[in-house]
Amino acid sequence: MLGIASRYFAGRIAVAAAAAIILGIVTGLDETGHVVMFGTIVLGTAAAAFALLTALALSLGDNDSIDRERSHSYPATPAYWPVMSAFGLGLLMVGLTTDGFIAILGLATIITASVEWTVSAWADRLSKDQVANATERDRLIAPFEIPLYGALSIAIPVLLISRVFLAASRSNASWIALGLSSLVLAFAFVLYAKPEIRRAIVATALVAAGAGLIVAGITSAAIGERDFHPHEVHQDEDIEHENDSEATDYEEHSQAPNPARIVVR
Amino acid sequence: MADNTPTLVSGEPQRPRAQFVATGFAIAAAAMMIAGALAMYMARRHASGIHPGSEWLNGLKVPNPQFDYALLTLYTSIVTAHWALWASRRRDTAHAWTAIATTIVLGLGFVNMVIYSLNRMELEIGSGEYPNLAFATTGLSLALVVVGLIYLGLMGLRSVGGSVGQHGSTPLGSAVFFWDFVAVAWTATWYAVYVVK
Numbered sequence: 001m002l003g004i005a006s007r008y009f010a011g012r013i014a015v016a017a018a019a020a021i022i023l024g025i026v027t028g029l030d031e032t033g034h035v036v037m038f039g040t041i042v043l044g045t046a047a048a049a050f051a052l053l054t055a056l057a058l059s060l061g062d063n064d065s066i067d068r069e070r071s072h073s074y075p076a077t078p079a080y081w082p083v084m085s086a087f088g089l090g091l092l093m094v095g096l097t098t099d100g101f102i103a104i105l106g107l108a109t110i111i112t113a114s115v116e117w118t119v120s121a122w123a124d125r126l127s128k129d130q131v132a133n134a135t136e137r138d139r140l141i142a143p144f145e146i147p148l149y150g151a152l153s154i155a156i157p158v159l160l161i162s163r164v165f166l167a168a169s170r171s172n173a174s175w176i177a178l179g180l181s182s183l184v185l186a187f188a189f190v191l192y193a194k195p196e197i198r199r200a201i202v203a204t205a206l207v208a209a210g211a212g213l214i215v216a217g218i219t220s221a222a223i224g225e226r227d228f229h230p231h232e233v234h235q236d237e238d239i240e241h242e243n244d245s246e247a248t249d250y251e252e253h254s255q256a257p258n259p260a261r262i263v264v265r
Numbered sequence: 266m267a268d269n270t271p272t273l274v275s276g277e278p279q280r281p282r283a284q285f286v287a288t289g290f291a292i293a294a295a296a297m298m299i300a301g302a303l304a305m306y307m308a309r310r311h312a313s314g315i316h317p318g319s320e321w322l323n324g325l326k327v328p329n330p331q332f333d334y335a336l337l338t339l340y341t342s343i344v345t346a347h348w349a350l351w352a353s354r355r356r357d358t359a360h361a362w363t364a365i366a367t368t369i370v371l372g373l374g375f376v377n378m379v380i381y382s383l384n385r386m387e388l389e390i391g392s393g394e395y396p397n398l399a400f401a402t403t404g405l406s407l408a409l410v411v412v413g414l415i416y417l418g419l420m421g422l423r424s425v426g427g428s429v430g431q432h433g434s435t436p437l438g439s440a441v442f443f444w445d446f447v448a449v450a451w452t453a454t455w456y457a458v459y460v461v462k
Contacts (some may be wrong), residue, residue, distance in 0.1 A: 038304040038307075039304075041303060041307060042301055045297060048296065049292075049297060053290070053293055060286065115419065118420075118422060118423060122428060123427050124424050
């Protein structure tokens, strides 16, 4: 006997196929003999798609779907991978409209989250012992995770902060650097002075700082770098500039046009 | 008096091949996307003139050999994908991995060949209705190919983690199922856009 799913999809096939045929015949009866391509093709494909789903339902039995003994119930470990995937998708979207590098970063995040999610889902179903599952998961993925996240935890903040520095003017970049360094120092001092501070507060502060850094980095990348102009090279025979790399240096437009000369005696 | 109160069945729903069924639904949804894109293409082509196949190409030449070889490459990758599934079901991990890697390499080769062919055609977005629709439909099919490659790669990772055997190969089987659909979707796109034009 056919199950509920098989009967449902079989009905859908009949409706879609009948609609495609009727539309094709009716629109083909006019003087040009041309059928309405769009509707006919879409309805015909819908019938084919429902046929695929019917075949799937039939091949899988389409029977009782209740696990009375709860033999397939596995406790799942909470994971951040869906959040990470969503974040990667957001990065990709922002990157596609602003900066290609951010788009690549978003794509890399999605791929990484997908791999992590897959391995976690696989490990969750190994047994009903979550600790053993976590050990097995780490055995497989930790050799990749540790170097990858170690490198990323250095590279991403450096990259984001560099975007902020490049977008701000030269003097503002200095102030921002000073402010950030002071904040890090103050935070470290508070942690040292008040070791009993709740971990949740520390975690919240770190997450807020990370989110702020990401927003600032992406916004700065969208704004773009400030204008740089090549430095004019002064070739005075009396002045020795062999060790200077000013010829390849760049400085801001706002700087004084005639920098002070340093005469080496 | 007999108690006729219905008793509810307890327990978690049993979904032994949930991923396979979910892949089937994804394929149905993607098939409708492709159908919509190709139907739009055919409808616009049909409305372009008395001789639509030649008129709206506007002098563009389709490099048939390159597209044919790309299609052959994709079909070859279907064989290697099924080889991977066959080996995985028999717990032959060495063959399964070789076949998965070969499939991914062939898939990447296919993408490369299609992009090369598009460059050779010198299609330019915005230069006409055919280039726009050809880019849109080809791009959609290529996106499905990329999704299929990622899916195969991820399920390949699961197989290296020990998800093999008759039941353990369901994830890989789902990916191969999607890959089969990708080949069908590309064949339809290729036939409509580059053969019928």
